[in-house]
Amino acid sequence: MLRRCFDPTLSYRAVLYLRMSSDLQNKRSPVQQEAEIRQRIKSLGYDWRIVKVYRDDAKSGRLLRNRLGYQRMLREIKSGKVKADLILVDTLERFGRVDELPTIRKELYERHGVLVLTADSSFTDPTSPQGRALGMVESMRANEHGRILGHNVLRGKRDTARQKHWPGGYSPFGYRLQSVMKTERGREVVxxxxxxxxxKTDWIIKLLFEKAIDSGWGTARLARFLNEHRDIPADLKPFSQNAIGYWLDNPIYFGTLRWEHHVTGIVDDMRVSEKNKPEDVLIVPEFCEPLVDRDLWERVQALREARRPRRLEPDEDGKKIEAPAPGLSVNYLLSGLVYCSECSLRMQISSTGEYTNSEGEKIRYVYYYCPRSRIGICHNKLHVPETRLREKVIQTIRERLFSKSK
Ligand SMILES: [Zn+2]
Structure with missing residues (x-):
């Protein structure tokens, strides 16, 4: 199920689209394309399920009407015969002509909740700087019709949740769904x-909470602990830092449903996604059997609160605007554009605390790092200084744009 916020760590359902291309720039057979896409998913560690593969082998594929595989794919997705969150291609050119791409992509996203992602961009998040250019999320938000339908879906789901029935979507890690059947017109239905x-997984959540309280560790070390744990089967790994943080904060583990996140539903063959307003957050105590007791959960929360970086108080007489502190999200020029050379994951920004150098200046060292290296599943321990990389990139762009040789 697609969320408004694309989160590659979710177990999305994907279809592949492969096309023989006659263009000389990027000659790759459908077999190579498929291998490339699968390899990239694997190297990024995403748990995506490929539910169907479509291909067009004829070289005359430039005209959409001649591309039977492509047409079948759209038909099956639109009719709901094949349920998918993502269409994966090796490069965007493979999917369609550049001038008609935005329209097709937009329609697939807005009407069918399907994102088109490319292996050559490491399946870039459509809400990232590059993806945002497509303006899909914005136009979705502007769609009043979709908003109203979404609201009705929301109401239905809230009623479901109040009755302690799972409102839909993936079950939280550590739990599974149990269906209660009924008979409708002589048939058994859920x-x-x-x-x-x-x-299979509930003990891992218990282990995580106990380890968190015993060790006082943050999410990075906890993720590494689980990733290195011998009793945890490999198919559940790797655990990401984000997932660990999300689990530790989720009251479902002491049995209380806090329903505030994105919700989606299908209305009139359209997948609708809405984010709840704060006043609409639904709390349902005793929703399910707890995995940890409430006291432990609250102690872990207190610990996490204490570990969160605090904003510094502004100087009495000096500057009122502080430089960005670690843990606050700021956009650096190259945010979202730097990839780890080892595992292809997007690198993240971090920084040291503020310190005073020999000239008496207060400074902070900001750098890019591979988030997987901190949780023990990538060997790239490199810290790339933000200033140096930025200057280098700008210099290179300048040289290419203004060089006299061309
Ligand atoms: Zn890496």
Whole structure:
């Protein structure tokens, strides 16, 4: 199920689209394209399920009407015969002509909740700087019709949740869904689902909370702890820092449903996604069997609160605007554009605390790093200084734009 915020760590359902291309710039057979896409998913560690592969082998594929595989794919996705969140291609040119791409992409996203992502951009998040150019999210938000429909879906789901029935979407890690059946016109159908502990994973959540309180560690070390844990099967790994933080903050683990995040539903063959307003956050105590007791959960929360970086108080007589502190999200020029050379994951920004150098200036060292290296699943320990990389990139762009040789 697609969320408004594209989160590659979710177990999305994907279809592949492969096309023989006659263009000389990028000659790659459908077999190579498929290998490339699968390899990239694997190297990024995404848990995406490929539910179907479509291909067009004829070289005459420049005209959409001649591309039967492509047409079948759109038909099956639009009719709901194939349920997918993502269409993956090796490069965007493979998908369609550049001038018609934005329209097709927009329609797929808005009407069918399907994103078109490319392996050559490491499946870039459509809400990132590059992806934002497509303006898909904005136009979705502006779609009043979709908003009203979404609201009705929301109301139905809230009623479901109040009855302690799972409102839809993936079950939280550590739980699984149990379906309660009913008979409708002589057929057995699912009436509703409830959350029950999953014996394959519930112990990992307990272990995580106990480790968090015993060690006082942050999410990076906790993720590494789970990733290196011998009793945890490999198919559940790797655990990301984000997932760990999300789990530690989720009250579902002491049995309370806090329903505030994105919700989606299908209305009139259209997938609608809405974010709840703060006043609409629904709390349902005793929603399911707890995995940890409430006291432990609250102690872990207190610990996490204490670890959160604080904003510095502004100087009494000096500057009122502080430089960005670690943990605050700021956009650096190259944010979202720097990739790890080892594992292809997008690198993140971090910084040291503020210190005073020999000239008495207060400074902070800001650098890019691979988030996987901190959780023990990538060997790239490199810290790339933000200023140096930025200057180098700007210099290179300048040289290319203004060089006299061309
Ligand atoms: Zn890496």
């Amino acid at each position: 009436d509703y689902s409830t959350l029950v502990p999953n014996p």
